[in-house]
Amino acid sequence: MAKELTESKIMQVLDFAYDKAMTGLPGFDSAVEMADSYMKEAGSLEDKANSLIRWQNTKAATSGFLTGVGGLLVMPVTIPANLASVYLIQIRMIVAIAYMAGYDVRDDKVKALVYTCLTGNAAKEVLKDAGIQFGKKLAQASINRITGATLTRINQAIGFRLLTKAGTTGVVNFSKMVPILGGVIGGAVDLAATNIVGNTAVKIFIAK
DSSP, X not given: OGGGOOHHHHHHHHHHHHHHHHHOBTTBOOHHHHHHHHHTSSSOHXXXXXXXXXXXXHHHHHTTOBOSOGGGGSOSSOXXXXXXXXXXXXXXXXXXXXXXXXXXXXXXXXXXXXXXXTTGGGHHHHHHHTTOOTTSOOOHHHHHTOOHHHHHHHHHHHHHHHHHHHHTTOSSOGGGOOOOBTTXXXXXXXXXXXXXXXXXXXXXXXXX
16 A cells, blocks of 8 residues: 555645545534534633544544545545545644634645644654744744745655655554445544644644
8 A cells, every 4th residue: 555655645635635624524524613612612722622632533533433425535646545534534633723723724834734743743853844843832923934945845744754654654553444335434543643643733733
């Protein structure tokens, strides 16, 4: 599977998944709708984001969460459907966190930061190479200063790291995935990886 992947394919699938996360799919809300529901909970913004990470991904991993996602099987490029489904779950979660923190999730610069979260522990290095400080809530003014060239560097670094990740440990624990049957993609997302991605999103978008 990994041999079929390229950085370009991965970035196309991320864009595809981002679009689906924004519009929603049959059976689950858009990222913004999900964020709005968690914003009604008690506690600090970080508490609400952590609640989203904890419960949403447990649900995704255990209940065959992605149902009726025929659109996922008609992707612009050839990539394992289970890999694409995990990108969708994770991007939807990150977009919701960014939206909860007040960011414009339709901004291409914010989208690049969302993708950066997918690299997990490597996000700090990706952002450092682009001249962005990790672990400090990004002000909109700082995001506005990101140039087109910087955006290109960030996306190239993300594509490279996700391709490497898919070819080694994998974004998905493929041994746990159940077969795709009747358009239903059943769990088991690698919870450890998804939690790292969620925690990275909190550090980038919410950290004090």
